[in-house]
Amino acid sequence: MLHEELVANLRNMLVEGQIPPGARIDERELCARFGISRTPLREALKVLASEGTIVLLPHKGARAAKLTRKDVADLFEVVEGLEAKAGELACERITEAQLAEIAAAHHAMVEHHKAGDLAAYYRCNRTIHELIVAAADNAVLAGLYQSVTARIRRARFVAPMSPEHWALAVLEHEAILNALVRRDSRALAYLLGRHLRHKREETERAGFAADAEQTTRNRKARTRAAGEG
Amino acid sequence: MLHEELVANLRNMLVEGQIPPGARIDERELCARFGISRTPLREALKVLASEGTIVLLPHKGARAAKLTRKDVADLFEVVEGLEAKAGELACERITEAQLAEIAAAHHAMVEHHKAGDLAAYYRCNRTIHELIVAAADNAVLAGLYQSVTARIRRARFVAPMSPEHWALAVLEHEAILNALVRRDSRALAYLLGRHLRHKREETERAGFAADAEQTTRNRKARTRAAGEG
């Protein structure tokens, strides 16, 4: 009970950037913050390490994983594969109620685009993708999707977008919804893939992922300067 | 150092069936077997639980996950998605050396088929699939593939095959190798998917996965009768 919650909390801190990529993870401090001892904390760290969210250097402690460009590229490719399969299965299994829910989220998202509210747009956007995965009715797929997307959530849902790309993304979502309504799994898989590749190009341009060396240097500088997160 | 090894050992025991599905996991016994204390063992169990290999009931201990038909279906679908993406990427990135390696494994596999050596056939078969994934040059994909396929390894590589299906599987592999040589990613993804669906039908027929209730009853009976694994 406490355990899943602890893992979820830590993962959240990492995803939200409260613990920046590459930063050292102080067991003592986290124990104090959560009011627990090192044993359950370390169990949680092991789980996060197995997910790739953090890295464990033997006898040297844990660090928040810093994603290289290659890591980000790999993750995006995996998400592509998972979304393609999810879309395919969703076309076979989606219910009218689920479809209505997705359509509602889509229209809300379009409104947020019109209003220029990027944060709200991203929220709806993420909801749509997650609803499609949920419609696939595959627990394993959903679990992996959560785990993998968490690692690039900041890249996907925090990076700014140019007006042109934002508009394009909305159009793509229009087509995605359309394919889903038609239960056209081939088209849906293709559209989801293209949509994600565009997103990836966008984040590449935004320079979200940095080289390993660079990140390390930045981290050291930041740690000395700020002292805390 | 000890840790990854411990997780790998436990996972192996679970995959190999030394700890049968649904069986209770005795921490004490495992501690004695590995010559370690409960702390590192429990860390390893938490990791395996996060992978879905075992399930942790709070205050009731760990059990080896028992796969329902739905679980197996879900896992096969995910593997399909991962292999499709792996095949696609492999077509873009595979080197001549890697291709030669796969071709060699393929021809060895064909020989094992001719000789009727199912175990050796399965070894080559698995190698080929793993080499394709490796050729995709995507660490995240490879890691997930390992993790997911481990959970259905027994279903995939232990179940018997009828001569007809065995021959069909070989033909499918012939086509897969061909598509890879041609770098035809579309065809490769399709062929890999069909190949896996056939394999899944085979395991379904073999009745590899059981219903949850049934498995529980079997386990209890077995536990009382045998006393040990």
Place this chain on the structure above:
DNA sequence: TGGTGGAAGATTGCATTCAACCTTAGCGCA
């Protein structure tokens, strides 16, 4: 005789403790 309540035993989850290793500051020497 069947069912319920409770107590003893066993097991889990967590805290604490101990040993091994890494880091780093200070000293000596070239």
Place this chain on the structure above:
DNA sequence: TGCGCTAAGGTTGAATGCAATCTTCCACCA
């Protein structure tokens, strides 16, 4: 003055101990 070595401090990894919970068995009662 700069480099290397050593020792002290701190941190990690693992073992042990303790409280809380679950299971099981037996006595008691309807």
